[in-house]
Amino acid sequence: xxxxxxxxxxxxxxxxxxxxxxxxxxxxxxxxxxxxxxxxxxxxxxxxxxxxxxxxxxxxxxxxxxxxxxxxxxxxxxxxxxxxxxxxxxxxxxxxxxxxxxxxxxxxxxxxxxxxx
Numbered sequence: 001x002x003x004x005x006x007x008x009x010x011x012x013x014x015x016x017x018x019x020x021x022x023x024x025x026x027x028x029x030x031x032x033x034x035x036x037x038x039x040x041x042x043x044x045x046x047x048x049x050x051x052x053x054x055x056x057x058x059x060x061x062x063x064x065x066x067x068x069x070x071x072x073x074x075x076x077x078x079x080x081x082x083x084x085x086x087x088x089x090x091x092x093x094x095x096x097x098x099x100x101x102x103x104x105x106x107x108x109x110x111x112x113x114x115x116x117x
Contacts, residue, residue: 002082005116007044007102014105014112015098019083023095024116026052026059035113044112049103056095063092070096 005024007015017023028051032043042048060070074097083091106112 003116005114007112007114009105009109009112015079015102017079017083018081020091022059022083022088022091023098024114026055026095026099027114028052029114032111040117041113041115044102044106044114046103046106049099049106052099056092056099060092060096063089065089065092069093072100073097074101 002018003021005017005020006013027042027044027048029040029042031048031051032045035041035043060067070092071094075094078094102112
């Protein structure tokens with residue numbers, strides 16, 4: 001069974017990840033606010049990403065990964081990876097590129113919704 005994390009807008013998928021619970025933990029759902037009362041879905045804004053950037057920087061430092069070691073682009077097939085089967089340091093190196101992709105999408109089109117379960 002997988003834990004799906006979906007970033008979308010107007011029911012159109014922007015990013016779909018499997019079992020990347022540590023990536024989800026970078027986000028603060030209270031920053032953008034909940035989409036619906038009683039549900040966990042939340043809005044992802046520039047401010048949400050700023051918090052995620054700060055949390056990721058701490059995780060990268062704790063893992064001994066320097067800025068020169070992170071991926072600048074999302075590797076082919078990365079979004080199809082089940083995070084339970086990937087090495088943590090590899091995931092960490094790729095997460096900055098995911099955040100940048102979300103940032104560019106938000107800059108061009110407005111806030112996203114993050115849904116998971």
